[in-house]
Each structure stands twice: as structure tokens, then as C-alpha cells.
Amino acid sequence: MPDQSPSEATQTQAQTPAPRTIAVIDGNSLMHRAFHAIRQPMSAPDGRATNALFGFFNMFVKLMESFRPDGVICAFDKGLPQVRMDMLPQYKAQRPPMDDALHEQFPMVKDLLRTLDVPVAECPGWEGDDILGTLAREGERAGFDMYLFTGDRDMYQLATDHVRIVSTRKGVSDVAIMTPESVDDLYHGITPELVPDFYGLKGDSSDNIPGVPGIGPKKAAALIVRYGSLDEVIAHADEVKGKMGENLRAHIDDALLSRKVATIRTDAPIEVRLSDARFPTFDPAEVTAAFGALGFTGLTKRLVRLAGVEAGSSDAAPSGPPALPEPLTGERAFQALRSAVAAGSWVGAALDDPEGRRGQTSLFDADAPARVWAAAGDDLLCLTGLQAVEGVELLVRSGRVVSADVKALLHLALPLDSAQDAAIDAWDVDPMRIFDTSVAAYLRESDRSSYAPAELSAELLGVPAPEPAEGLPQAAIDAWLARSLRDPLDAALAAEDATELFHGLEMSLLPVLLQMERTGLAVDRAILKRQADELGHEIDQMVASIKGAAGEDFNLDSPQQLSHVLFDVWGLPTFGLKKTKRGFYSTNAKTLEDLALRDERVQTVLEYRERTKIKSTYLDALPADIRSDGRIHTTLNQTVAATGRLSSSDPNLQNIPTRSELGHRVRTAFTVPEGFVFLACDYSQIELRLLAHLSADEHLVGAFNSGADFHRATAARVFGVPMEEVTPQLRSRAKAVNFGIVYGQQAYGLASSLKIGRGEAQEMIDRYFEAYPGVRSYLDTSVETARSLGYAQTMYGRRRHTPDINSRNFQLRSFAERTAMNHPMQGSAADIIKIAMIQVAQRLRAEGLASRLVLQIHDELDFEVPQAEVETLSALVKETMESVVELRVPLIADVSYGPTWAEAK
Numbered sequence: 001m002p003d004q005s006p007s008e009a010t011q012t013q014a015q016t017p018a019p020r021t022i023a024v025i026d027g028n029s030l031m032h033r034a035f036h037a038i039r040q041p042m043s044a045p046d047g048r049a050t051n052a053l054f055g056f057f058n059m060f061v062k063l064m065e066s067f068r069p070d071g072v073i074c075a076f077d078k079g080l081p082q083v084r085m086d087m088l089p090q091y092k093a094q095r096p097p098m099d100d101a102l103h104e105q106f107p108m109v110k111d112l113l114r115t116l117d118v119p120v121a122e123c124p125g126w127e128g129d130d131i132l133g134t135l136a137r138e139g140e141r142a143g144f145d146m147y148l149f150t151g152d153r154d155m156y157q158l159a160t161d162h163v164r165i166v167s168t169r170k171g172v173s174d175v176a177i178m179t180p181e182s183v184d185d186l187y188h189g190i191t192p193e194l195v196p197d198f199y200g201l202k203g204d205s206s207d208n209i210p211g212v213p214g215i216g217p218k219k220a221a222a223l224i225v226r227y228g229s230l231d232e233v234i235a236h237a238d239e240v241k242g243k244m245g246e247n248l249r250a251h252i253d254d255a256l257l258s259r260k261v262a263t264i265r266t267d268a269p270i271e272v273r274l275s276d277a278r279f280p281t282f283d284p285a286e287v288t289a290a291f292g293a294l295g296f297t298g299l300t301k302r303l304v305r306l307a308g309v310e311a312g313s314s315d316a317a318p319s320g321p322p323a324l325p326e327p328l329t330g331e332r333a334f335q336a337l338r339s340a341v342a343a344g345s346w347v348g349a350a351l352d353d354p355e356g357r358r359g360q361t362s363l364f365d366a367d368a369p370a371r372v373w374a375a376a377g378d379d380l381l382c383l384t385g386l387q388a389v390e391g392v393e394l395l396v397r398s399g400r401v402v403s404a405d406v407k408a409l410l411h412l413a414l415p416l417d418s419a420q421d422a423a424i425d426a427w428d429v430d431p432m433r434i435f436d437t438s439v440a441a442y443l444r445e446s447d448r449s450s451y452a453p454a455e456l457s458a459e460l461l462g463v464p465a466p467e468p469a470e471g472l473p474q475a476a477i478d479a480w481l482a483r484s485l486r487d488p489l490d491a492a493l494a495a496e497d498a499t500e501l502f503h504g505l506e507m508s509l510l511p512v513l514l515q516m517e518r519t520g521l522a523v524d525r526a527i528l529k530r531q532a533d534e535l536g537h538e539i540d541q542m543v544a545s546i547k548g549a550a551g552e553d554f555n556l557d558s559p560q561q562l563s564h565v566l567f568d569v570w571g572l573p574t575f576g577l578k579k580t581k582r583g584f585y586s587t588n589a590k591t592l593e594d595l596a597l598r599d600e601r602v603q604t605v606l607e608y609r610e611r612t613k614i615k616s617t618y619l620d621a622l623p624a625d626i627r628s629d630g631r632i633h634t635t636l637n638q639t640v641a642a643t644g645r646l647s648s649s650d651p652n653l654q655n656i657p658t659r660s661e662l663g664h665r666v667r668t669a670f671t672v673p674e675g676f677v678f679l680a681c682d683y684s685q686i687e688l689r690l691l692a693h694l695s696a697d698e699h700l701v702g703a704f705n706s707g708a709d710f711h712r713a714t715a716a717r718v719f720g721v722p723m724e725e726v727t728p729q730l731r732s733r734a735k736a737v738n739f740g741i742v743y744g745q746q747a748y749g750l751a752s753s754l755k756i757g758r759g760e761a762q763e764m765i766d767r768y769f770e771a772y773p774g775v776r777s778y779l780d781t782s783v784e785t786a787r788s789l790g791y792a793q794t795m796y797g798r799r800r801h802t803p804d805i806n807s808r809n810f811q812l813r814s815f816a817e818r819t820a821m822n823h824p825m826q827g828s829a830a831d832i833i834k835i836a837m838i839q840v841a842q843r844l845r846a847e848g849l850a851s852r853l854v855l856q857i858h859d860e861l862d863f864e865v866p867q868a869e870v871e872t873l874s875a876l877v878k879e880t881m882e883s884v885v886e887l888r889v890p891l892i893a894d895v896s897y898g899p900t901w902a903e904a905k
Helices: 004-012 025-036 051-067 105-115 128-141 152-157 180-185 192-202 217-227 228-234 242-248 252-262 283-294 299-304 329-344 386-398 404-408 439-443 451-459 476-497 498-521 526-548 559-569 589-596 598-621 661-667 686-695 698-705 710-719 729-740 747-754 758-771 772-789 809-848 867-882
Strands: 019-027 070-075 146-152 162-169 174-178 346-352 369-375 381-384 402-403 434-436 636-637 647-649 677-684 790-793 800-803 852-857 861-865 893-898
Touching: 019 025, 019 051, 019 128, 025 051, 025 105, 025 128, 025 162, 051 105, 051 146, 051 162, 051 299, 070 128, 105 283, 105 369, 128 146, 128 152, 128 162, 146 152, 152 162, 152 192, 152 636, 174 451, 192 217, 192 228, 192 252, 217 228, 242 252, 242 346, 242 404, 252 589, 283 299, 283 526, 329 346, 329 369, 329 386, 346 386, 346 404, 346 476, 369 476, 369 747, 381 386, 381 476, 386 402, 386 404, 402 404, 402 476, 404 434, 404 498, 434 439, 434 476, 434 498, 439 451, 439 476, 439 498, 439 677, 439 758, 451 476, 476 498, 498 636, 498 809, 498 852, 526 559, 526 598, 526 661, 589 598, 598 661, 598 677, 677 867, 686 698, 686 729, 686 772, 686 809, 698 710, 698 772, 710 729, 710 758, 729 758, 729 809, 747 758, 758 772, 772 790, 790 809, 800 809, 809 852, 809 861, 809 867, 867 893
Parallel strands: 019 070, 019 146, 146 162, 346 402, 402 434
Antiparallel strands: 162 174, 346 369, 369 381, 636 647, 677 861, 677 893, 790 800, 852 861
16 A cells, blocks of 8 residues: 555544644734734724724634634733743833833723633733743643744744644734744754743843843854753853853853743643633624724624624524424424424434443443434424434434434444344435535535534524533534534535535445444454563563663653663763753654664664553553454544545554554454455555546556556656666655655655755656656646635545635645645545445445455455455455546556455555
């Protein structure tokens, strides 16, 4: 199988829905920037200035539209910055008093934020920076993705993989998204944790932070990169020559104090909690009145539109959440359901499973009844226990059901655990009589983090959702809203030409997934136990070996203690290494991999880490996922990966390492019953073949049609050597370029993957496009088409919107351009494998075969096959997969099989 892209790998790791996204705004920073950017006089009817408000909320709307956070908090300074003045009395003392016209707008901005139901966070003596820092770390610990909106560069120190700094650069519209990598690039080697050290040397005149005289940004960065940290710069101060060295030695205390003052605090005693942040939850009528009173007509419309309604429309002033009727129960509820089914009405439904059992307890068990909530006609129904199962059965056989999670609902009647009785068959499900609102919304916008009915209701219906209350759980609300959402979602699908994609592909696939999840994979608990014991013994030996080499007892899982052993005890070189904010050298994977090249003891540490991860993630955890049928039943998700691919969760079986010996060992535990084999069939280089088809490049098409080794053929063309002279290294480089082009990779990414210079990587990419000019033309056309239409689409019409493709922000624009280039290939590959799954499942049933489809991993389908059907099934699957679509080049599927999952691949 082709290598995964970084984005795909990240997506397939997710075992749970995407995390919440919280935006925290530095109110003081944005208000100052807005005030100075919009200088034309603006005033409210009572004469108060409003230019800063206008700029602030224009920026607010832009940020909400661009990043779509599901929660917002705005932080402000309160009083003097006493916390830092106690460290540095002259802190910010040189700043002139705030302009009166700006000062009077601060109470107004806070009132307007409260109208928007955005919490305002203030803390006497503390600055907004520290509030952002505190909330950022709180959110990161909670597993949220955080966006910090600010104009202050010292905030870059907070950047991590889950905390991004959205930095305003010019006026109120130009922003840059700062990640750890972009901070490093901007400051030429200064990572976020070293930003305070950087300020310690260069100071900050705008805040009166002294730093070291004569040391500006470039010199500060050079010193820190050379020595690793401010502490190391000070330790080697005698090596710094000339006036700079004199100043450094004379101002050591100033440098240390400056670093302390420049360090963002993350312990501000704030009262606002991240749980308070929900957006949009405001009343459109109140917002219309408040902002309209200031004369912000166009801005008011944009703000109200964030809630999914148009200002001035009848929906702009909703009376509140829809009132749900008193629920019916018992026979009255079931009779109402029968009536709705007989009338041919769509019935909204949701499974109420607060324990999250997923089939662990029998759903037919009267002692632990499940509940199904349904919206039928004007009634809200609550069906319990066996009646709930019968209700789902009635909907499947005779009704039309709409739900935010149709598959989870249907598993009530077709339990995941195949040892439990089933009331329906997966093939009883008619794709035209089911409507999954989450999948429908996903086809409209696959990059969203949530497709919850409450959020879709605010956007599509213009009304807020009712809040859960006693006797009215979230499932009841979801059932009621799902029924209301079907018509607008159906219309939206039609408007985007996605109706066939929804019904003909995604809903047609749902019964296949339903059966695959019930079938599950056979697994040998004893093998898992034996492997866990063996690996545990290996880990114990490694621990003893490492501790023996260290000459002391320490915790290998503590980065700080491991750092002490590596660099203090073993004396490994620290040149070029960076320290963490806690003051010790990093022991991340990259650092250890580099050190392992020169010291075998570090290689043992890496092997220890790999083994402990495999043991805890799989060998120790998987036994708990084995149901009473002796099988593991993953969930296959249709709305997680933005590309259209399926993902796996609870547990994630797509993410077991494929190219490591340990991953291979884990797969040996996935067995088949006696007399069966495990069979795998996967597409060969499908995305590259799609690139050849879509680009119609004659040389690329010819390379595939010749039947020659494609990567070797590419190497010959790119590097200008005969095929027989292509070395393994040249082939490997050509392979990296081939897949890099598919994923829209630029020179920086290719250089990183091949560990070569950026110039050499760019030269390779240039040669590639010279060899395959049609590819360059196709990719350029794809970007321009997306720029014009606002989306890229697959061969089957699956759209992925690119709202940032015309952005002035380089990073946002570049990501959108890469999406425009790779979505036609990645998304089409996702569509093709889904079509193949449907057709294979239909043929298995039509031909009466006992073989069962048990798993899908990207471009691969996996089966449990009786030995007597191996030849038949191999031919059936290969033929079906290869004939899904006719391309300019052959679509090839490779079959392999064996007694276990490991031996089948």
C-alpha cells in the first residue's frame, strides 16, 4: 500500500470525535489595533466613538467565519499590571495614557460581547496575556484545540501542536497562524519554549523590558541557537567577543529578569472556565437591537448570520428554543409510532445510551433497558427496553427514519456483539428510507469538528436548541431536531449536487458498515496475553539494562529524569539541542533518534518506548474490547476524515503499525475460525493512478500502462538515467516525490522527509514537473478552479470547500491550495473503495458465499474466508475492485491471504 500522508495518519489515529475548538481573544490587543487601524471618525447616536468597536467586531466576525470555534472567551487587562510591576517597576511605564476616545469604548465592547454571550475574563493586576496563557494550558490539558487571537508576539511562546496563535499583522484583517514550526522559522531557530529566553536577550522597548544593550533580534537568535538557551549563553558569556560580550557579561541580571518578565504566566486566578465558552449561543434579536443601535448595519447582518439566520428576517428574532411536547410512553407511544409509519412520515429518532455500553450489556435485558426517543408527527415518544427494539425494527422494515447517528440506532436491533440475538438483518435497511443528518452535514462541510443537531439547528433553522433537563435528555432533543433538519439538509444536498453521493454512496454503504461492525474480527485472547507477558519481560530487561548503564534508579517515563541521565550522567552532546520551559533538554523522539545514531544505549531507550506503547495501546487494552462472541467490533466512522475516507475507533484497528515487527506481532493475534483464512485485497498506488488519469499526462499514463516499476520509471525520467541504472536510493527518492506531489507537498516537506536541503528538494520537484508537464498543468488548473468555485471535488462530486484559497494569509492560502490539488485524488480514492465495498457486499450475498467482509483500511478490504472459497473470493474481490471505474490506466488490486491478519499481508 502507498505511504500515508501526514494528514491522513493524524485522522486515522482519532478514536473519538474531533476535540472542541476554543478561541480566546486578547481584547486589549485587538481593541488597540482596531482603534489605530480605523482612524475615520465614527460615533454612536449619543456621541461616543465607535471606530474601535467597528474594527474589533469586524475582526471578530472574520475570525469566527474562518476558524469556526465552538467556544469563545475574551480576556482584558484590569488595572495596573501589578504582577509584572512587582518584578520590574518600570514595566510599561513609558507608555502614554490611553486615548480618551479609545478608553470610552472598552465598557461598550464588553457589553456587546456579553450580548453575543461571549464570557469576558478579567483579573485585577494580571494582564490579558496571562489569562490567555492560563486558558491555553487549561484547554490543552482538557484535550481541546485552542486558538489565541492577539497582536503580541511574546504570545508565540504558548504555541504547541494544540495551541495556535492567530497573530494580527496589519490593520484588522491580515493575520498569521503561528505554530511551533512557524515560530521556529520566523525567529530562525527559536522555538516557542525559547521565546522568553529570546526576549531576555533582546528585550522589548514597547514594554520597557531592558534585555541586553546592543543585542537585537538577529544576534539574540544566533546566540541562543548556538548555545541552546539563555542559561547556556550566560554560561559561555566569556566566549562572546567584542562589545556584545562585554554588554552580555555586564547585564546578566537584566537578561534573567527580562526573561522572567517576558514569560507568560499560566496560573492567573481567573473565574471564567472553558466550560462557559459556547458559540454561537446568542439571541439574534438582542444582537440585532444592540449593534443596530450603533448604526452597524452591515456588521449586524454578518454577526447574526453566525447563528445561521439573516438579520431582518422573521427568523432573526426567534422566540427561543422550540417547545417539546410532553413525551408519550408505553402503548400510547408505540401506537403513535405505528401511525407515523403508516402515514409515510419521516420519524426522528435517537438512541439514549448514557452508559455508552455499545452492546456490552444486552440491549434486550429488561434489567438494563435501552431507550429510544422518537419525534413522530406532533408527538415526542419514549420507547423503553424490548419496545425500543421493536420500534427500531418497525422503522427499518416499514418506516422512514432520520437520526444524527442512524448506525448507532440500528445497532439496538442488530447488536455489535454477534452472540446477542438480532431483530433485523443489515440487508433489511433500505438506503432510500434512512437519513443520517451528520453524514448529510458532513458532505456539505467535511472539515467541521461537530455535526451535533443543536449546532446544525442554529445554523440551518435559525433557532437555538432546547437544553437537556430532567425528563428531557439530549437524545430526546436530538430526535426532535433531526426530524426538523431533514428537509433543509436534503435541499442543501440538492443545491450542491450531492444527493446521489448521499443516497447512492454514503447511505448505501451504511448497511455494509452495520454488518461489518456486527461481524467483527476474531482475536485470540491467549495470544494477546502471551505477547503482553513476553513484551513485559523484554521491557523489564531493557529497564534493568538502561538503569544499569546509568548507575542509578530513575523513571524512564519521566522526560526530566531521562534528560538528566542522557546529558548529565552519560554526557551526551547537547550542541544544537533545545531546552524545555522547565529547563531540561528535550527527550522527544527526534532528539533520541539523532542521539541513537552515536550511542547504542539511546537506541535501547527508543526500543523501550516503542514496546511500552505497543503493550499499553494494544496488548493490554484490546482484551477489554473482546465481546462475548470472542471478537473485537470496531466502529467505522463516515464523518471524521475530511477527505472522505472511513476511520476506525473503539478500538482503532486502522492504526496498528504496519511496517514494524511489533505491529506484525500484534496482528498475529487476529485469527480466523478453523477452516478459514484471512484474506486482504488492496489497491496498488491508487492515488498515483488517479493522478495519471486526471492529469492525462502522456508520460505518466505511459509509465503505468507499460507495466514497468512506476517508481523506477519516474526515477529514470527525473534523474535522467537509464532504467537499469536506477539505484535503490534514486528509486526511494522518486517514490517520495511521487507521493509528495499527490499530497501537495512543497520543498520544505520533501526536504524533511528525505533529510536533504530545501534547494535540492526544490530541484527534484522541478525535475518532476519537467518530466511530467501535464501534472503541473493539471495541479495549477485544480487550484484555479477551486479559487473560482470555492471548492475542489472528486470524480463523484464529493466537494471539499476551500474558503481560504484567496486569503491574504500565506499559511491559510497554502493549505487551501494543497487541498485543491490533492482532494481530487484522495477523495476519489475514498469514493472508489466505498463503491467497491458496496459492490463486493452485494455480490457476496447474491452468490451465497460464506465469506465475510470484516475490515477496511484505506485502500484495503479484509475478509474472513472459508478455505473452500479462497479462489472464488479472490477472483470476485479482485474483479470487483478493479472494475469499479474505468481509468486511462489500469486499476490494480492485489490479493494475499494467510491463517492470521499478520500472515495475510
